[in-house]
Amino acid sequence: MDPQALLTCLSTASCVITQTTGGLISGMLLFLVAAGLSLIFGTLKVVNFMHGSLYMLGAYFAYTLYTATGNFTIAVVGAALGVGLFGLVFERLFMSRVYNTDVLMQLLVCYGFILILDDAVKIIWGAEFLSMGMPAAFQRPPIMIAGGILPVYYLFLIGVTLGVALLLGLLLTRTRAGKIVRAAAVNPTMTSALGINTALVFGGVFALGGLLAGLSGALAAPVRSMVAGMGFSILIESFIVTVIGGMGSIGGALVGALLIGLVRSFGTIGFPLFTEGVMFLFMTLVLITKPSGLFGKEH
Amino acid sequence: MTDTQRTRRNRRGFIKAAGALTASGLAFPYVARAQDKPIRIGVPTILSGRVAQLGISSRNALQIEVDKFNAAGGLNGRKLEIIARDSKGKPDEAANNTRQLINGDGCEIIISAESSAGAFAVQEVIRELKVLCIHTNSETSSLSADPKIRVPTAFRTARQGIHDAIVSAAYAGNVAKAKGLKTWMTCSPDYAYGRDNTSLFLEYMKRFHPEIEMVGEAWPKLFQADYTENITKILQAKPQALYSCLWAGDLVSFLDQSGIYNLFAQTTLFAINMADYTTLTAVKNLPAGIHSSSRYLKTFPAVPENAAWGDAYKAKFGDYPTNWSWENSLAMTFLTTALRKVNSTDGAKLADAIRGMKVKSPFGADGTVTMRAEDQTTIGYAIGWGTTISKEPYVPSVTPGDWKSILEHEAEWKKKMGFA
Amino acid sequence: MRSTVWLDIVIAAAAMAVLLLLPLVFPGKAFSDFMIRLSAFAIFATSLNLLVGYTGLVSFGHGLFYGLGAYSFALMMQKLGTSIPVAFIATVGVSAAVATVVGAICIRLKEIYFSFLTLAFQMLLHSVIIAWTPLTGGDQGLTGGVPRPPFLGIRLDDPQHLYIFCSAVLVVSLYIMWHLVRSPFGYTMRMIRDNPRRAEFLGVRVWRVRLLAFVVAGVFGSIGGLLMSLFVSSAYPDFAYWTVSGEAVFMILMGGISVFFGPLVGAVMLLLLNDVVTRVTEHYSLMLGIIILCFALGLRKGLLGFVLWAWERRRAGAQ
DSSP: OOHHHHHHHHTSHHHHHHHHHHHHHHHHHHHHHHHHHHHHHHHHOOOOTTHHHHHHHHHHHHHHHHHHHOOHHHHHHHHHHHHHHHHHHHHHHTGGGGTTSOHHHHHHHHHHHHHHHHHHHHHHHOSSOBOOOOOGGGOSOOEEETTEEEOHHHHHHHHHHHHHHHHHHHHHHHSHHHHHHHHHHHOHHHHHHTTOOHHHHHHHHHHHHHHHHHHHHHHHTTTSOBOTTTHHHHHHHHHHHHHHHOTTOHHHHHHHHHHHHHHHHHHHHHOGGGHHHHHHHHHHHHHHHOTTOSSOOOO | OOHHHHHHHHHHHHHHHHHHHHHTTOOOTTOOOOOSSSEEEEEEEOOSGGGHHHHHHHHHHHHHHHHHHHHTTTBTTBOEEEEEEEOTTOHHHHHHHHHHHHHTTOOSEEEEBOOHHHHHHHHHHHHHHOOEEEEOSOOOTHHHHOTTTOOTTEEEOSOOHHHHHHHHHHHHHHHHHHHTOOEEEEEOOSSHHHHHHHHHHHHHHHHHOTTOEEEEEEOOOTTOSOOHHHHHHHHHHOOSEEEEOOOHHHHHHHHHHHHHTTGGGTOEEEETTOEEHHHHHHSTTOOTTOEEEEEEBTTBSOOHHHHHHHHHHHHHHSSOOOHHHHHHHHHHHHHHHHHHHHOSOOHHHHHHHHTTOEEEOTTBTTSEEEEETTTTEEESBOOEEEEOOSSTTSSOOEEEOOHHHHHHHHHHHHHHHTOO | OHHHHHHHHHHHHHHHHHHHHHHHHSOSHHHHHHHHHHHHHHHHHHHHHIIIIIIOOOOSOTHHHHHHHHHHHHHIIIIIOOOHHHHHHHHHHHHHHHHHHHHHHHTTSOHHHHHHHHHHHHHHHHHHHHHOHHHHOGGGOOOSOOOOOOBTTBOTTSHHHHHHHHHHHHHHHHHHHHHHHHSHHHHHHHHHHHOHHHHHHTTOOHHHHHHHHHHHHHHHHHHHHHHHHHHHTSOOGGGGSHHHHHHHHHHHHHHOTTSTTHHHHHHHHHHHHHHHHHHHOSOHHHHHHHHHHHHHHTOTTOHHHHHHHHHHHHHHHHO
């Protein structure tokens, strides 16, 4: 614990700027994964515990596509679509069978898949960790803004994330598909009575959630080494984010992710050995005072 | 009761057991196969999850030595057999696996290729069951240095934290003096090894070079995915040099993420775990000029036996060996020499033979490695520092550490800690 | 009622006798090792099922008590040098106190949020264990072994004594929990699980029953952790990690959530599976994953639940 250092940092502008940008960047990456988790929960009322594994698949797909084609765009788009497709198949074949059972069965199916995918990755890509390397387009010096430093690649990531957040928001509130999704979330029986194919809606939402997880995995690939089991820590973090922000709320996921990013970035200065503890403490407090999360709807 | 008699009785018991359980529809796992011939070496290790590479590269190295020993006729015809078992990185599983290997599979010797937490768990089992055990991967000093933790039949052939710290501080201090690196910072993973390694390094750094100023420390978690907040913290403090004991995938992520911040334009990196082939080859565009300690390099020690060993390993398994590989290979050198000498697998007898033993080894600083009698850990193994280049041999010239100085400072450290 | 109590005691005594005789059939130490571990996990999983199966409280954080039991017992033995019975009773007291506080906070929440909050508390304990290195040894766990001084002629550093001790604790714990679920209180627990609102109309103080169930489960959960710390002669942060809670959940589901002895059967299955599969293949995860899927998609009643169900059906068919 070093509250002195935290105070010193908070009283210098450049430290505040650098740590804030750092925290926002971590938060943005976290949001991409957490958004999918939150979306799936909001509609399907299912906690997708294998969301981290989908993130891992995204990173590995991107690695393979990038190594094969040398084109980063193809790698990212291909990986996101690939994981989305995987999510769809998984939902139709397995997850859809446990919607009507209790949460433990859903947990079990997800955990089974976490184990299977981790081993499958080890068999296909090997036990050694892999690194994709930064695409040439982003290999340039970072930009200086008001004393803070911003790498070009992270600027790109922030752009993509904000774009995704905006698109998701528009999709859910402005389009017919979004209205159906929200209706199905509130009352699936009524929605299907109105002649809407809820199976299609659920499959679609799961695919979209998978796509987001795959996208974040692919975007993380240039800066994070890959290894079987890498989805684990991501799952825990994005889980905390969605619980804090409110399960099912995209806006909440964004706020929650940024909050966690900031807790981590200032925590590393003030209480470096207990940042994870603080995240769980935060989650505990939110659950106690407002169980549905900061932005979740009571139901 | 002779060994064979006991075996026979046990086996009858086991057959009964098997019958009873098969009848109830379960296959009981402890049905030992015929256990007359080979000498079984139990290897509790990690074969799954993020550090599977540890177990795989350890087991590979052990297998090479076992094959060699068996091809040379074994121990009076008795062959060695490796039984590696995955603890999945969980200490309680490591303890349980070790017990199973000894009590269930009839292993007479344990080579504990576990990470530190697992090694401490194995140590407690060995304390009770008293078979010979060689720890091959745990570098935590207290495992052998602390008399409360030490066990008469347990040894270590891994490098040791305190040795690393002394060599690192001596080398880094010299570079700091030559290049005028005054302000320092650390960035190490927040778990026992990371904290231990880093605090010892700092202690000796301050002792050898009191003029150096520490301007901060960053503690990412083990296996953290995103190091951004740590990197910005380092950028903020603007140290001239950074010490890190991040390793493997974590080090690679850290390098990749620091790279886009251009961190190493202003800060010289001393990464103790960089010079291991898996890490060196995994980094795309390995930055030149990173200072690192030799973990395993086939060019250091620069002797033909070492190069031949590295090449043979690569020819057989497709990759270069790791730091963990040579540590296991060295364990087998001690073990096979002792087996031939005492002609028995008795834990106490083997321990007596290994205690104080000096063997020829391609990994020795002077061609030999000694198992120091007083604390049952190895000394005299090759250890040194150098700077990286982006292609083979990756670290072209290595400055070896001075064992005389290591031993002096280590003795003093032990006294201070109340270990000696 | 009285006759069933006597019958239960006779059955428990018989079970104990069988456990005492088993080592004659399986003389190897591997067997007693297995049984010691089993006793720890069986008590732990059965205690969780008091919440999940009987009261309808799906806790994701039951490992809190497993870790708490292991650490408080091991620390008392290591740092205070108390005798084993004292440390045992003190551990029960500590867990009961913690369970009362945590339970009072958690049971206010509904369904999935209850699960999340229990998980958060467990991970909080895990973070504290990791961060409080001077006391707990951090991620390294407690080093140097847990002393096991003799008491009443029982020497727990002797594997045979430890085996008998663990068997006795297993039988007594299961006996108490078995009685609890068959008592009027157990009936109330099930009523709350099936229809909390109705229970409330009938004048049941739902929160009080839930809290009591939470405390009882917490106490027995910590006894499971205590036995494990005796076995490995240490305590590790993993004991308080959420994977431990996950394992207990699998045990319950594999054995059968709706049967009292389901978790016990599940514990036998998962431990055997773990030992067999790690023995034959490196691809433990893959195998376990497939088996878990089979249970989740096919055998939802769990093995014991399925066997009992099939037996009932056959009997019904025969009549």
